[in-house]
Amino acid sequence: MSIPAIEKHKITAEEKRIIALRRAAELKNRISDYLEIKESIKTGIDLQDTVAKNKLKLLKYFNASEEQWQDWRWQMRHRIDSVTTLAKFLDLDIEHFFHIKKVGSHYRWSISPYYASLIMDGDPHDPIRMQSIPSIEEMDESGYNDPMAEEFTSPSPGITRRYPDRLIINVTNMCAMYCRHCQRRRNIGEKDQHKPHQSLLAALDYIRKNREIRDVLITGGDALMLSDRNIDWLLTELDQIEHVEIKRIGTRAIVTLPQRITPELCAVLKKHPPLYINTQFNHPREITPESKKACDMLTEAGVVLGNQAVLLKGINNNAHVMKRLNQELLKIRVRPYYIFHAKQVKGTRHFITSVEEGINIMEKLRGYTSGLAVPTYIINAPNGYGKTPVLPQYVIKREEGSIRLRTWEDRELEYDYMPGF
Structure with missing residues (x-):
C-alpha cells in the first residue's frame, strides 16, 4: 500500500x-546476494598473514630490516623492474617469463616491494598482479597514446586545461609503481624526471594571469614523488595567488607506497588548507593496515581524501567487488568520488569493459548502499572535452508539473512535483 x-x-x-x-x-x-558473497571478497587487511609471509621473503632477498622497509626512499631504490628479480618471488612459468621480458622492452614497468608483497602467488588473475605485472596483451597496438588530447590542451608548459575554472599542473613522470592501465604511459619513458623548475614557474605565471582559475590539481606521474621541500614550495606559491581557492594533489602512493605518508610530509600538507587528495584504490585487496594508517595520518593533517577508481576488466567490473571497495574506503575515511571508464590507451585494451557494465554497477550501488559509497561513473570525452557523467535512466517521462520515475528498485511511479494543495 x-x-x-x-x-x-x-x-x-x-x-x-x-x-x-x-x-x-x-x-x-x-541485498541477500551481496551478503552471501561479501566475505569471499577479501581486503588486504583480511589477508595479512599471507602478505606478512610475502614481505619476509622480500626482506630476506634484499637483506633489509623492518626500518628500511618503512622508509619510502628505500622502497623507491629497490623497486622491482627485472623479470629475473620478479621470478625470485613469483612462480613464473617460462612463457610468462619471456612475455614479461618482451613487454618490458616496449613499456616500462616497476613495482615497489610493498605492492609486490600484496600479490597472491599462483593466481594469474590476482587483481594486484594484473595491475602491476606486464601482460602479453599489452602488445595489442590498438588505442591511442594520448586519448584525452592533453598535448592539445596545454596552453603553458606543464599545464593541462580542459575546464573554465580549473587546471592541472603536471610535475613529474615518476611513480612508485607503473600501473599497467596507466593513462599517461606515453610520459613514463626510461628515466624518472621531475618537471624543470622553469616549467613550474611558467605554470604558476599562467595561473596568476588567469583570474578565473580557482582550483589547481598537482599531478603527474605521482605528485607525492616530489620532495617535501618542493611540495611545500609549490603549495606556498599557490596559496599566495589570491584567486586560487583550493589545491588538489593526485597520488597513488597511498595505495602503492603508503610509507611515503610520513609525519614530515603531513606537517607540510597541514600548512596549506584547503587541500584535497584524490587517490586510486581499484580493489579491496589494496586496503591494508599500511594504507589505512596513511589515510589516518592525512585525515588528521586536515587533508580531505577522495578515491578515483578505474573500471578495469577482470579486476573490479563486478558490482559486489565495487560495493565492497567503496564501503571499505568509507571505513578508512576516503570518499568514493569517481569511477572512470578505462581510457582507450594503447596497450590497455584488455582492461576495457563495456559501458553497460559500468551502468549496471551504478544500478547495483544506488539504493543498495549508502549514498556516500556511490561515486559518479565518468567517461572522459574524446579530444580533451572533459569528464562526462554516465547515469542509469531514472526519469522515464516528463510532463507539465509531473514526471514518471523509475526507482532504484525498478518501480515506476508518477511524481507530481507541483501538486495542488
Whole structure:
C-alpha cells in the first residue's frame, strides 16, 4: 500500500508496524546476494598473514630490516623492474617469463616491494598482479597514446586545461609503481624526471594571469614523488595567488607506497588548507593496515581524501567487488568520488569493459548502499572535452508539473512535483 493510499484510510498502529516489517524483510532480501558473497571478497587487511609471509621473503632477498622497509626512499631504490628479480618471488612459468621480458622492452614497468608483497602467488588473475605485472596483451597496438588530447590542451608548459575554472599542473613522470592501465604511459619513458623548475614557474605565471582559475590539481606521474621541500614550495606559491581557492594533489602512493605518508610530509600538507587528495584504490585487496594508517595520518593533517577508481576488466567490473571497495574506503575515511571508464590507451585494451557494465554497477550501488559509497561513473570525452557523467535512466517521462520515475528498485511511479494543495 502506497503512502497516499494509506493516508486515505485509518490505519492502526499495529497495521503500520506490520507494513513496516514487511517492507524491512523485502529490503533485507534485496541485498541477500551481496551478503552471501561479501566475505569471499577479501581486503588486504583480511589477508595479512599471507602478505606478512610475502614481505619476509622480500626482506630476506634484499637483506633489509623492518626500518628500511618503512622508509619510502628505500622502497623507491629497490623497486622491482627485472623479470629475473620478479621470478625470485613469483612462480613464473617460462612463457610468462619471456612475455614479461618482451613487454618490458616496449613499456616500462616497476613495482615497489610493498605492492609486490600484496600479490597472491599462483593466481594469474590476482587483481594486484594484473595491475602491476606486464601482460602479453599489452602488445595489442590498438588505442591511442594520448586519448584525452592533453598535448592539445596545454596552453603553458606543464599545464593541462580542459575546464573554465580549473587546471592541472603536471610535475613529474615518476611513480612508485607503473600501473599497467596507466593513462599517461606515453610520459613514463626510461628515466624518472621531475618537471624543470622553469616549467613550474611558467605554470604558476599562467595561473596568476588567469583570474578565473580557482582550483589547481598537482599531478603527474605521482605528485607525492616530489620532495617535501618542493611540495611545500609549490603549495606556498599557490596559496599566495589570491584567486586560487583550493589545491588538489593526485597520488597513488597511498595505495602503492603508503610509507611515503610520513609525519614530515603531513606537517607540510597541514600548512596549506584547503587541500584535497584524490587517490586510486581499484580493489579491496589494496586496503591494508599500511594504507589505512596513511589515510589516518592525512585525515588528521586536515587533508580531505577522495578515491578515483578505474573500471578495469577482470579486476573490479563486478558490482559486489565495487560495493565492497567503496564501503571499505568509507571505513578508512576516503570518499568514493569517481569511477572512470578505462581510457582507450594503447596497450590497455584488455582492461576495457563495456559501458553497460559500468551502468549496471551504478544500478547495483544506488539504493543498495549508502549514498556516500556511490561515486559518479565518468567517461572522459574524446579530444580533451572533459569528464562526462554516465547515469542509469531514472526519469522515464516528463510532463507539465509531473514526471514518471523509475526507482532504484525498478518501480515506476508518477511524481507530481507541483501538486495542488
